[in-house]
Amino acid sequence: MHRHLISLAILAYAGVTALPVHANHLTLTTPSEVTTQLPRTAKPVHYEVLIVPDAKNGTFSAKTTIYIEVLQKTMDITLNAADLEFNRVSLFSDNAKSQHASIIINPERQTASFHFARQIIPGKYKLTMEYKGKIGSQAAGLFALDYDTKEGKQRALFTQFENSEARRMIPSWDEPNYKASFQLSAIVPADHMAVSNMPINSVGKTVNGKKRVSFATTPTMSSYLLFFGLGDFERATTKLDNTELGVITKRGSLEQARFALDSSKDILREYNDYFGIKYPLPKLDNIAAPGQSQFFEAMENWGSIFTFEFGLLNNPAISTARDQENIFSTEAHEMAHQWFGNLVTMQWWDDLWLNEGFASWMESRMTDRLHPEWNTGLSAVEKRNLAMRTDAISTTHPIVQHVSTVEQASQAFDNITYMKGEAIIRMLEAYVGEDAWRNGVRSYLAKHAYGNTVTTDLWVEIEQAAQKPLTDIANDFTLQPGIPLIRLDSVVCENQQSQITLSQSEFNIDTENKKPLTWRVPVTLQVLGNDQKTKVVVEGGKAQLQLDGCGPVLLNAGQSGYFRSSYDTQAFNNLSHSFTQLATIDQLGLLADTWALAFNGHQSFSDFMDIADALPLSADPKVWSQITQVFSEIHTNYANQPERQQQFAQYAIKRLKPKLDLISWTPAENEHHAIAELREQLILSLSEFNDTETIAEAHRLYDAQNKHVATIPPELNMVILSVVAYHANSESWEELHRQAMAETSPMIKDHLYQLLAIGKDQFNAQKALKLAISDEPNKTISAGMISAVAKAYPDAAFDFALANLDTVSTLVDETSRSRYLPQLAMGSSDPTMINKLADYAQQHLTPESRKEADAAIAQINLRLLYRERNLKKIDAWLAAHT
Numbered sequence: 001m002h003r004h005l006i007s008l009a010i011l012a013y014a015g016v017t018a019l020p021v022h023a024n025h026l027t028l029t030t031p032s033e034v035t036t037q038l039p040r041t042a043k044p045v046h047y048e049v050l051i052v053p054d055a056k057n058g059t060f061s062a063k064t065t066i067y068i069e070v071l072q073k074t075m076d077i078t079l080n081a082a083d084l085e086f087n088r089v090s091l092f093s094d095n096a097k098s099q100h101a102s103i104i105i106n107p108e109r110q111t112a113s114f115h116f117a118r119q120i121i122p123g124k125y126k127l128t129m130e131y132k133g134k135i136g137s138q139a140a141g142l143f144a145l146d147y148d149t150k151e152g153k154q155r156a157l158f159t160q161f162e163n164s165e166a167r168r169m170i171p172s173w174d175e176p177n178y179k180a181s182f183q184l185s186a187i188v189p190a191d192h193m194a195v196s197n198m199p200i201n202s203v204g205k206t207v208n209g210k211k212r213v214s215f216a217t218t219p220t221m222s223s224y225l226l227f228f229g230l231g232d233f234e235r236a237t238t239k240l241d242n243t244e245l246g247v248i249t250k251r252g253s254l255e256q257a258r259f260a261l262d263s264s265k266d267i268l269r270e271y272n273d274y275f276g277i278k279y280p281l282p283k284l285d286n287i288a289a290p291g292q293s294q295f296f297e298a299m300e301n302w303g304s305i306f307t308f309e310f311g312l313l314n315n316p317a318i319s320t321a322r323d324q325e326n327i328f329s330t331e332a333h334e335m336a337h338q339w340f341g342n343l344v345t346m347q348w349w350d351d352l353w354l355n356e357g358f359a360s361w362m363e364s365r366m367t368d369r370l371h372p373e374w375n376t377g378l379s380a381v382e383k384r385n386l387a388m389r390t391d392a393i394s395t396t397h398p399i400v401q402h403v404s405t406v407e408q409a410s411q412a413f414d415n416i417t418y419m420k421g422e423a424i425i426r427m428l429e430a431y432v433g434e435d436a437w438r439n440g441v442r443s444y445l446a447k448h449a450y451g452n453t454v455t456t457d458l459w460v461e462i463e464q465a466a467q468k469p470l471t472d473i474a475n476d477f478t479l480q481p482g483i484p485l486i487r488l489d490s491v492v493c494e495n496q497q498s499q500i501t502l503s504q505s506e507f508n509i510d511t512e513n514k515k516p517l518t519w520r521v522p523v524t525l526q527v528l529g530n531d532q533k534t535k536v537v538v539e540g541g542k543a544q545l546q547l548d549g550c551g552p553v554l555l556n557a558g559q560s561g562y563f564r565s566s567y568d569t570q571a572f573n574n575l576s577h578s579f580t581q582l583a584t585i586d587q588l589g590l591l592a593d594t595w596a597l598a599f600n601g602h603q604s605f606s607d608f609m610d611i612a613d614a615l616p617l618s619a620d621p622k623v624w625s626q627i628t629q630v631f632s633e634i635h636t637n638y639a640n641q642p643e644r645q646q647q648f649a650q651y652a653i654k655r656l657k658p659k660l661d662l663i664s665w666t667p668a669e670n671e672h673h674a675i676a677e678l679r680e681q682l683i684l685s686l687s688e689f690n691d692t693e694t695i696a697e698a699h700r701l702y703d704a705q706n707k708h709v710a711t712i713p714p715e716l717n718m719v720i721l722s723v724v725a726y727h728a729n730s731e732s733w734e735e736l737h738r739q740a741m742a743e744t745s746p747m748i749k750d751h752l753y754q755l756l757a758i759g760k761d762q763f764n765a766q767k768a769l770k771l772a773i774s775d776e777p778n779k780t781i782s783a784g785m786i787s788a789v790a791k792a793y794p795d796a797a798f799d800f801a802l803a804n805l806d807t808v809s810t811l812v813d814e815t816s817r818s819r820y821l822p823q824l825a826m827g828s829s830d831p832t833m834i835n836k837l838a839d840y841a842q843q844h845l846t847p848e849s850r851k852e853a854d855a856a857i858a859q860i861n862l863r864l865l866y867r868e869r870n871l872k873k874i875d876a877w878l879a880a881h882t
């Protein structure tokens, strides 16, 4: 699954990104005892499902037959079912004897138990169930998405089953370890396209303008990977080897999926080679759906990837360079899952990172490899930084964590699982070498194909391929939470050799006096001016080594290590004076570490500000981008202190404006993606800093477009609208509102509604909140609108959502509910929010579902603890430099 990360247009106004964090506890299950919430008396082998959706009325009826194996004598068969109404359940034995069940539903545990009068002895059986269910309006189970067309409203149906929602459509052993094959059929309108994991086997006519579609049987797989889609769709295909690759969109949008289709061919070719196992299904579709989810952007259903339109379609009216990169990397992520996750699946959600950490790493690797001109390799530092922001707080958790409930499984889809997972794989790959890593991955997949695994299964194969110990290092980073801090204790130069001493402690920001954990940390060092890099493993907290040459010493050269780097004043000054000689990725790494260490007082803010102040205009766009982001964060932290905020804004404008002038508002032909992205970011940040010239220019272009005297280049469209929306007064808000209502492209329409919620005017913010829960916007955008208001007004958004909790809950997908309100509150700087949030958790969340609320409280506490102290230091720096 690809998580939904809020778009940059919104993010820029958020300053510091609110991040989910989690409590820390760990008990590993032994491989023989796979966690299950079902009795171990029976298991499924094959499902035959016939579904008859009634899209108009939001219901469906179905008949499912499961071929099962009963493993122990029993009177009952229990499986997962949620919101299903059973008519008839029967069990058939081999000799065709049948018996009917009495049915007990447990809504809390999401199970149905079928009780039989005669004891069932171990053996093979057929379980047949006739039942009815609901079609939802949010992405969980079988759900509907409505959208406008020139001919009126249309409704399409899709499914979303990860992590535990297959049970909303199919009574099933809905846990990843219960793999089985599936044969799906559906009775659907004759003029609609039905899509599932496998190609269509047969189509038959039925009555009343309907057809019966039967799909080929899937390979053995987990229930969360099943997919069904239905609507007025179009499909385009291409072929690679024996695989048919397809994109499916609503009628009229197919051309916009061209880039995704072409890319899928390049990606498949690479993966077939990398994994050493050819993609095993006859076809692989990628289906674009209008709308969005608070939880995810795309889902890796085997053979039928589901992606919300904004992650798959290139809309020429608004798409930017960043959108194109996102389309490619999302696709690369979901396609990596076809092997890592679908062919080999984690046994239980404890090891979710095997899916998500790996797919995230592969997505980055593939994007960098097939599109080196985008220079996305540099994003590694940014992603590691996002992981570390979560990992530096005491509410973090190890990558491998024990999950006991469905709710906890949903909460496991977080920055630690995705981004720390990715960073650790990058580090371990660098440690054993690319070839050994790939060979290990190949044998892991070959050995466990169609099966389930735990993390250790991967280490065994990599270690074998590398002929080098890896498990201890890997365990240190996956079974322990937190971040090592590597310090360069001393450098002594003798006879053109640098004698170096390193030590390891722990980097955290809210537990000063904690005894540091120890890790075995692979560290790469470099003496500047010498291309040679030296690798060492810091063990037991210390290391000593000798490097050729003398000069500034860089820790974590190439930035593959997962740790923060710290230097004494002299060593830091040596490095920062040579800043422009560092590789770009090391410039980004040094800035990230310096900023993080300054935040909790371990380094001076001046160290960061001095580098930012001296950064030459010729520096890499990604470095400028990082400086812009930090300035935005500082600016947000000055909220409610207008004079001090303005003082900082003046400095930031003076520093950033010349860079925007240099790259100009007009995109050059074939310009580098990083420049296009930086332009967008500079415009948004300067607008946020209230730079009158930037705001005026955006308004001038917007007016000219409205009066048809000029056209905005499409790639600037959204950014200009964002500036207009951010500064909107009552009148211009209404104008945008009219535009949103009139728009017929679902993707642009959703964007416009979202923009109505980002404004800094508090009356407009209140209007946006009311609009969000009205019937007007599409049902999947409402939650996103309230979240957008929360960027500027976290307290108001939280209060509003709490006051309208019943309505708001229906607008958030099932899997995101327990984290939704805590995330709204997370940006608050008001001490009273801590109690409000604790009360909310107490009243509305079960004890197992309070991690997100605890994490949000920790974030607010941290902000209150550090804000004033840190802002004073920035004030002092400004006073000395302006």
Ligand SMILES: [Zn+2]
Binding pocket: 001, 002, 003, 333, 337, 355, 356, 359
């Ligand atoms: Zn994923």
